[in-house]
Amino acid sequence: MTAPKLHIQHISHEFEGEDQARVTLALSDIDLQVSEGRFIAIVGPSGCGKTTLFNIIAGLLAPTWGSILKDGEDMTAKPGVVGYQLQRDLLLPWRTIIDNIILGLEIRGMPKPEARTKVLPLMKRYGLGGFEGHYPSQLSGGMRQRAALLRTLLYERDIVLFDEPFGALDSQTRAKMQEWLLDTWGEFHKTILFVTHDIEEAVFLSDEIHVLSRRPGRLVARVDVDLPRPRQRSLMLTNEFLEIRRKVASYIDDMTENDEQGLHV
DSSP, X not given: OOOOSEEEEEEEEEEEOTTSSOEEEEEEEEEEEEOTTOEEEEEOOTTSSHHHHHHHHTTSSOOSEEEEEETTEEOTTOTTSSEEEOSSOOOOTTSOHHHHHTHHHHHTTOOHHHHHHHHHHHHHHTTOTTOTTOOGGGSOHHHHHHHHHHHHHTTOOSEEEEESTTTTSOXXXXXXXXXXXXXXXXXXXXXXXXXXXXXXXXXXXXXXXXXXXXXXXXXXEEEEOXXXXXXXXXXXXXXXXXXXXHHHHHHHHHHHHHHHHHHTO
């Protein structure tokens, strides 16, 4: 059998307190296999360990137990193997937009003139044409995030992690960015893991949704999103979409209800 593109293999993680006496279990036995080219959404309540999990996948944090496999090879605690986009755009204010976008290409050794030549047509195609000489402070939040996403996709990693990249955007800009991400994903053919608190966003974007429990984060459900692609905004009004949304929300609501019952015990 072909190894999955990504195997999150029985990951658990503990954080020690300052006095090293108290230990917090953040993640508990996360096991997830991701096939190549899939768009995976991860949802769960605040504090469930989603960002900790992404830091482990990205190699920025060594897990207490378990391992991360890419194409069957161990990549645990090895940074730089996957692309990683945080909620903030993290554009460098002293670099123009085009020079921010090509940063990953430069890090990989491509000469700046060659990188700019490669990126210019993509900027025009994805709505950033004419802004290559602008600085981040001169652009809207949506355009800055678009530049950051393009920079991440051009880093030439076949797995990309997105940690709530649209969380700080207004609803109208967020909707446009969701559609833009689906367009670019279709062209770049990446395997994507996408963290979000927005259930509608998870359903609209993904092939499957995984639900994490409250801390310690455990995978409690997988919901397949059997909706046709390419996806239009009108899809969100269909019974099929609303049923998937209801199913995912029911897992979140069950966790909230259990918490409230615990307060009255």
